Amino acid sequence: MGCNLKDIAPAEQTNLKALAGKRVGIDAFLTAFQFLTTMRDRSPQGDGMPLKDDNGNPVSHLMGFLHRTATLLAAGIKPVYIFDGQSPELKADEMAARRERRLEAEAVHKEALEAGDFALAQKMAARIMHYSPQMVEETQQLLDLMGVPWVTAAAEGEAQAAVMASKGQLDVVATQDWDALLYGSPVLVRNLMDEGTKRYGRMVHAQSIDLQHLLNETGLSREQLVDLAIMIGTDYHPGVKGIGPKTGLKLIKQHGTLEAVCEAKGQDVPERLAEIREIFLNHPAVEVDDADLVQGQVDRKGLIRFLQEERQFSQRRMDQAFEKLTEGGYLREGGQTSLFSFDG
Numbered sequence: 001m002g003c004n005l006k007d008i009a010p011a012e013q014t015n016l017k018a019l020a021g022k023r024v025g026i027d028a029f030l031t032a033f034q035f036l037t038t039m040r041d042r043s044p045q046g047d048g049m050p051l052k053d054d055n056g057n058p059v060s061h062l063m064g065f066l067h068r069t070a071t072l073l074a075a076g077i078k079p080v081y082i083f084d085g086q087s088p089e090l091k092a093d094e095m096a097a098r099r100e101r102r103l104e105a106e107a108v109h110k111e112a113l114e115a116g117d118f119a120l121a122q123k124m125a126a127r128i129m130h131y132s133p134q135m136v137e138e139t140q141q142l143l144d145l146m147g148v149p150w151v152t153a154a155a156e157g158e159a160q161a162a163v164m165a166s167k168g169q170l171d172v173v174a175t176q177d178w179d180a181l182l183y184g185s186p187v188l189v190r191n192l193m194d195e196g197t198k199r200y201g202r203m204v205h206a207q208s209i210d211l212q213h214l215l216n217e218t219g220l221s222r223e224q225l226v227d228l229a230i231m232i233g234t235d236y237h238p239g240v241k242g243i244g245p246k247t248g249l250k251l252i253k254q255h256g257t258l259e260a261v262c263e264a265k266g267q268d269v270p271e272r273l274a275e276i277r278e279i280f281l282n283h284p285a286v287e288v289d290d291a292d293l294v295q296g297q298v299d300r301k302g303l304i305r306f307l308q309e310e311r312q313f314s315q316r317r318m319d320q321a322f323e324k325l326t327e328g329g330y331l332r333e334g335g336q337t338s339l340f341s342f343d344g
Contacts, residue, residue: 003229005178007245010217011207015195018208019172020076023293024189025161027175028081028150029131032139035064036129045118048109048125053311061135062307063317065142068193070324073146073295080170080293081143082161083136085153085286088279090236090272102128145303147296147330151288159183159283169293172208181211182229182280184222219253226280227258236276240267298330 039060040050050060072079087095109124143150153160161173162183173185174192181188188209195206215222231248233239240262243251251261262269270276300322307313325331 003178003182003232003234005181005214005229005232005245008218008228008249009178009181009209009214011190011209014189014206014208016072016075016077016192016206019189019192021078022171023078023080023169024072024172024174024192025080025082025164025170026192027158027161027173027177027180028083028136028139029157030176031068031081032061032064032131032135033129035060036131037126039063040122040125042122046122047113047118048122050129057311058135059311059313061131061139062142062311063313065139066146066307066313066317066321069143069146069148070321070328071193073148073328073330074324076328078295079148080161080164081139081148081150082157082164083140083150083152084157085155085160088155088236088284090275090279094235102130141306142303145299145306146325147298149293149295151286151292154284154286156183156283158185160285161185163283163285164288169288169290179229179234179280181209181214182226182234183283184211184281186211218249220249223277223281224252224256226277227261228252229280230258230270230273230276231261234276236279237270237272240265240270295330298325300331 036050036058040046040048041052042048050058051063053059069079105124105127109121109128112118112121112124140150151160151164156179158173158175158177158180161170161175162180162185164170165173165186166184172187172189173180174189176190178188188211189206190209191204191206193206194204197204211222215225218225220228228245228248230237231240231243231252232245240248243261243265248261251264252258255261255264258273259269261267303321304318308315308318322331
């Protein structure tokens, strides 16, 4: 999740209707993990893992992407999914720590199943979800059948989306990861699909955070915002001990740079600081042609074959998706794929 800027970032409430007509870049990996951790076997003796078809293949990711994408299209939103590429070497320690936590959870999950403790097994299952290369490929195939553009990033997905947004190729970046602001996304939207739901007993609202407004309100430059984030802690550095968002904001405004803050506080300057700054300020990104970001045609027959015939999706689930696609103007009432060209 990167750096948490919640305490200093002014946010405005938003919703799907407000984003109609906008091209929205969506962090595919974070989205997939939402589906995998919520749509899973929680039956009395379930293992807590993703739902499967009759052949034992996971389908939760496909169920989720079908429903969400159809919902976005019905709302007039133009989604573009961004998939992670190769993680930066600077993130190696963080990735190793995540793997270690996953291995520990897998061991507990296995022991719980053997002991018949299905409640514990299901709890651990949420911690060992893996969006496999096969799942990624299946998701991309689904998006192709729905005519929805997708991009594989050079490195971090939310960073690729941020770079594209900064170039005007995307209007908004939708992700839970605050780092999209550090990478330069002009607008970040969080909780996009959770608007009106409850989480931990509280109502969830979609939030829009404008980068320039954040910089104006805090009085920081983007470079100083990155320094502040490094102080708080990111995926590339654990942060400076004892400094949170509000304290960090005061210090960076007082001293100007992270080096100056460390000198004033008697702290060591983070190792590889120049590289960490560079990864945020000039993140590697693939070049994407504008023509590749245009919504294509929906392949109704292909979707039926891919989801219903090959993966046993119910008629009800398919009908719901097609109803939304029809509502968005991507299918004719008679069920045939629209013949007009989408202009993006």
